[in-house]
Amino acid sequence: MCCDDCECRPLGFLLGLPFAFLSLILSLVGVVIWIVGLVLTCVCPCCLCVTVIVELALGLIKAPIHVMKWFTEQIPC
Secondary structure, eight states, rough: OTTTTOOHHHHHHHHHHHHHHHHHHHHHHHHHHHHHHHHHHHHOTOOOOHHHHHHHHHHHHHHHHHHHHHHHHHHHO
8 A cells, every 4th residue: 555655656657667668778778888988998098078978878777767766756646
C-alpha cells in the first residue's frame, strides 16, 4: 500500500518501462563512448574535447535512472 507522501507509483513505473528500455540502449552506447574517451584521455590528457565527451557518456549511462524517476514523478497519487 502507498504511504502518505506517495513514494510508490506503480503506474508511472509501468508507463516508463518502454522509455527506460530505449534509454538503456542509449546508456550502452554511452558505455562504449566512455571507454573510447577514457582510452583517448590516457593517450593524450591535454585534449579537452575528450573530457567533454566522457562527461556526455556518463550522462547517457545515467539516463535510464533519470527517465524512470521522471515518469514516476509525473503520475499523481
